[in-house]
Amino acid sequence: MKRLSFASLGAIALIATVPFVSQVPGAASLWHSTSAIAQNANQGQVQLHLDADKQVVAQDQHGKQSKTWQPLKGQAVVQPGDVLRYTLTGENKSDRAVKNLILNQPIPQKMMYVLKSTTITTNAKITYSIDGGKTFVENPTIKVTLPDGKVETKPAPATAYTNIRLQLPSLAAKTLVKATYQTQVR
Known part of the structure; x- marks a missing residue:
């Protein structure tokens, strides 16, 4: 069994960086659901909350599989x-509305992003980074050298993704936005 320990998962709201957790669930690691507040003097504040669930696959007596989500609480393996x-x-x-809200979620090291799993409940631009959050694009690509020496551009594999960025043009006063994404333990 591997023990996973990750640098902080975080969100960036406006110009403030808000770290959420210093430990992400791993084999026998403790998970804490946490929240933080990002504040901009000109536009108000956004309270951020991060939760995690583990996918549980069960099979009935007829061999039919079902998938459910189990909240990670306390001692999560x-x-x-x-x-x-x-x-x-x-x-x-x-x-009042918060304009140009940017949420940046790093993919923890020992985790792999599940391609096309990001959803958000409002109008937002979803982009990804494969260089540790330096640049973001909608569809990351990598250059691959073929056996004949030619270089070809291909979609980046899931293992290359390092960050997810959600850019919201505006978040109305007294409203919620919810985003989800999935990762797989390596």
């Missing part, structure tokens, strides 16, 4: 191959 779903919730606590 995950194994290589397990799929985790993260839910990031942002609530605009202020009386």
Whole structure:
């Protein structure tokens, strides 16, 4: 069994960086659901909350499989191959809209992003980084050298993804936004 320990998962709101957790569930690791507040003097504040669930696959007596999500609480154990779903919730606590909200979620090291698993409940641009959060694009690509020496551009594999960025043009006063994405334990 591998023990997973990750640098902090975080969210970036406006110009403030808000770290959420310093430990992500791993084999015999402790998971803490946490929240933080990002504040901008000109636009108010957004409260951020991050939760994680583990996918549980069950099989009935007829061989039919079902998938459910189990919240990670307390002492959570995950194994290589397990799929985790993260839910990031942002609530605009202020009386006015927050403009140009940017949420940046790093993919922990020992985890692999599940391609096309990001969803968000509002209008947002979803982009990804494969260089540790330096650049973001909608469809990351890599250059591959073929056996004949030619270089070809191909979609980046899931193992290359390092960050997810959600850009919201505006978050109305007193409203919630919820985003989810999945990772798999390596």
